[in-house]
Amino acid sequence: MVYIWRYIKKYPKLLTMDVIGGFFFVLVNLGLPTVFALMIDRAIIPGDVDALYFWSVIMLVVIIAGLLGRLVLSYASSKLTTRMIRDMRNDLYKKTQLFSHQEYEKIGVSSLVTRITNDAFVLMQFAEMMLRMGVNTPLMFIGSVVMIIITSPSLAWFMIAALPLLTMAIYVIAKKSKPLSEKQQESLDKLNQYARENLTGLRVIRAFARESYQEEKFTQETNTYMETSSKLFKLMGTAMPIFTHILIWMSVLIIWFSLGEIEVGSLAVGNLVAFIEYVFHALYSFMMFANLFMMYPRMAVSAKRLQEIDEMPISIDPNLDGITQSQTRGYLEFKNVTFAYPGETENPVLHNISFKSKPGEIIAFIGSTGSGKSTLVQLIPRFFDVTLGSILVDGVDVRDYNIKALRKKIGFIPQKALLFTGTIGENLRYGKYHATEKEIERATDVAQAKDFVHKTQEKYHAFLAEGGSNLSGGQKQRLSIARALVRTPDIYVFDDSFSALDYRTDAELRRRLKEVTQESTTVIVAQRVSSIMNADQIIVLNEGEIVGRGTHDELMKSNDIYRDIAESQLKNVSLEG
Numbered sequence: 001m002v003y004i005w006r007y008i009k010k011y012p013k014l015l016t017m018d019v020i021g022g023f024f025f026v027l028v029n030l031g032l033p034t035v036f037a038l039m040i041d042r043a044i045i046p047g048d049v050d051a052l053y054f055w056s057v058i059m060l061v062v063i064i065a066g067l068l069g070r071l072v073l074s075y076a077s078s079k080l081t082t083r084m085i086r087d088m089r090n091d092l093y094k095k096t097q098l099f100s101h102q103e104y105e106k107i108g109v110s111s112l113v114t115r116i117t118n119d120a121f122v123l124m125q126f127a128e129m130m131l132r133m134g135v136n137t138p139l140m141f142i143g144s145v146v147m148i149i150i151t152s153p154s155l156a157w158f159m160i161a162a163l164p165l166l167t168m169a170i171y172v173i174a175k176k177s178k179p180l181s182e183k184q185q186e187s188l189d190k191l192n193q194y195a196r197e198n199l200t201g202l203r204v205i206r207a208f209a210r211e212s213y214q215e216e217k218f219t220q221e222t223n224t225y226m227e228t229s230s231k232l233f234k235l236m237g238t239a240m241p242i243f244t245h246i247l248i249w250m251s252v253l254i255i256w257f258s259l260g261e262i263e264v265g266s267l268a269v270g271n272l273v274a275f276i277e278y279v280f281h282a283l284y285s286f287m288m289f290a291n292l293f294m295m296y297p298r299m300a301v302s303a304k305r306l307q308e309i310d311e312m313p314i315s316i317d318p319n320l321d322g323i324t325q326s327q328t329r330g331y332l333e334f335k336n337v338t339f340a341y342p343g344e345t346e347n348p349v350l351h352n353i354s355f356k357s358k359p360g361e362i363i364a365f366i367g368s369t370g371s372g373k374s375t376l377v378q379l380i381p382r383f384f385d386v387t388l389g390s391i392l393v394d395g396v397d398v399r400d401y402n403i404k405a406l407r408k409k410i411g412f413i414p415q416k417a418l419l420f421t422g423t424i425g426e427n428l429r430y431g432k433y434h435a436t437e438k439e440i441e442r443a444t445d446v447a448q449a450k451d452f453v454h455k456t457q458e459k460y461h462a463f464l465a466e467g468g469s470n471l472s473g474g475q476k477q478r479l480s481i482a483r484a485l486v487r488t489p490d491i492y493v494f495d496d497s498f499s500a501l502d503y504r505t506d507a508e509l510r511r512r513l514k515e516v517t518q519e520s521t522t523v524i525v526a527q528r529v530s531s532i533m534n535a536d537q538i539i540v541l542n543e544g545e546i547v548g549r550g551t552h553d554e555l556m557k558s559n560d561i562y563r564d565i566a567e568s569q570l571k572n573v574s575l576e577g
């Protein structure tokens with residue numbers, strides 16, 4: 001509730017309109033039975049036509065006023081809720097943008113999507129109902145009870161007798177619905193996760209002919225969702241028939257008992273009609289409020305899931321007031337860096353890593369899989385923070401930079417090339433929105449992507465499907481390299497980005513890279529010795545430790561691990577690069 005209120009209070013004008021509209025609506029609804037009672041007792045029963053006209057006009061005015069109240073209420077509540085949900089989703093999205101990999105792993109991408117879409121929608125539904133009913137139903141209920149007591153105190157006990165019954169029913173339903181709502185949202189998370197996996201991994205699933213296995217997994221989850229939802233809907237569905245029955249039986253009993261009072265003249269017919277109307281209003285508003293109350297646990301579950309995102313501490317401090325400019329460009333230094341993944345402090349993945357590199361240099365990392373190469377380079381743009389030691393970019397600790405300024409200095413080309421839906425040109429300009437045609441052309445040329453881009457009919461306007469799925473792995477990698485080149489960063493990080501290229505393209509690309517990396521440090525992680533043999537400094541990693549460093553020739557002479565890797569690859573291919 002506090003979470004919803006935080007967003008609603010931002011629109012005081014609409015909120016005031018909502019409250020006034022609701023108040024007006026209640027006033028009119030309670031006034032109407034009184035006018036009706038007076039019309040029966042003073043005009044219909046005495047057969048006074050003039051009085052009938054008079055009361056009819058009064059009634060019409062009251063009805064129009066009620067309609068206006070309702071319109072204002074609907075306008076304000078719908079505007080408020082749609083704005084609330086927009087602001088809420090924007091804030092949540094902004095927060096997720098600050099998340100480090102650790103936070104993403106904690107919540108899970110699928111769950112994040114469910115939360116921002118579905119959970120936010122649940123909150124919107126609740127808020128809409130609350131704004132429409134939250135003000136007028138309690139007012140209407142209190143007003144009706146007062147009018148009931150004024151009209152006929154002797155019949156009021158019907159109302160009082162029914163209330164504990166209704167309250168108990170609501171309490172039981174609300175209590176039972178909470179665990180079901182939690183299960184329903186968790187099941188939706190899983191459905192989302194399976195759908196994502198099944199769609200993104202379609203080729204693997206087909207290649208392994210595992211369609212039926214995946215389908216079964218998905219079906220099992222849809223069944224769980226169906227069963228949970230069905231229990232929840234049944235539970236909520238029982239409320240209405242219970243309330244309607246209570247309402248009908250009360251009306252019957254009231255009429256039955258009131259006959260005696262009418263006979264002795266202590267209750268006028270008009271008052272009886274008004275009385276029944278008040279009872280109806282009281283119970284109806286009670287029912288509506290109960291509905292809101294029953295929706296509350298479901299909303300609370302969703303709100304908790306959203307608040308979890310909102311309140312999640314960010315493990316990487318973006319240091320927004322940090323340094324934005326440096327004196328030099330292209331210097332990189334690791335000083336005794338030790339790193340353990342969050343929650344695994346006992347087992348550091350990197351131990352005491354130190355090295356230096358200056359502009360124009362290529363520094364390469366090689367080692368067996370799992371030796372920590374990718375982890376090491378991910379520390380430079382602060383995807384994670386070092387556990388011990390420090391990383392200096394242009395002499396400044398990376399943690400002292402404003403994180404955006406730091407990342408602008410780095411061109412990171414990940415292992416798995418990821419392109420966005422849009423044209424090739426849009427993708428290439430992703431890191432430098434106003435890049436000129438010439439800059440784009442040069443970057444594509446160096447990245448060995450020019451030929452295939454020019455072969456497409458629309459060239460830079462050629463459209464890439466989601467994730468660049470209409471390109472080959474090598475083409476995607478070349479575009480992803482070109483995208484980083486367009487930015488002309490101070491530090492290039494190639495995290496095994498040449499793996500999908502054939503040897504000839506790989507060699508040509510590295511040769512051309514030299515042209516554009518004269519003022520930058522180039523960090524290369526590679527599996528293939530041929531990709532790094534021309535590096536100024538090669539660092540051999542083994543189980544997170546540096547076990548050798550030097551040039552290709554030096555390491556071939558002095559380092560067994562490096563020589564083993566090189567020789568095993570030499571058997572198949574010429575290392576000429």
Ligand SMILES: Nc1ncnc2c1ncn2[C@@H]1O[C@H](COP(=O)(O)OP(=O)(O)OP(=O)(O)O)[C@@H](O)[C@H]1O
Nearest residue numbers: 341344349367368369370371372373374375376496
């Ligand atoms: N997000 C993570 N959380 C916990 N441990 C991780 C995470 N990512 C990697 N690791 C572990 O860190 C170690 C180093 O992984 P890393 O990906 O850095 O190796 P690598 O040398 O790049 O391997 P490869 O050549 O196969 O890409 C591995 O033991 C891996 O299991």
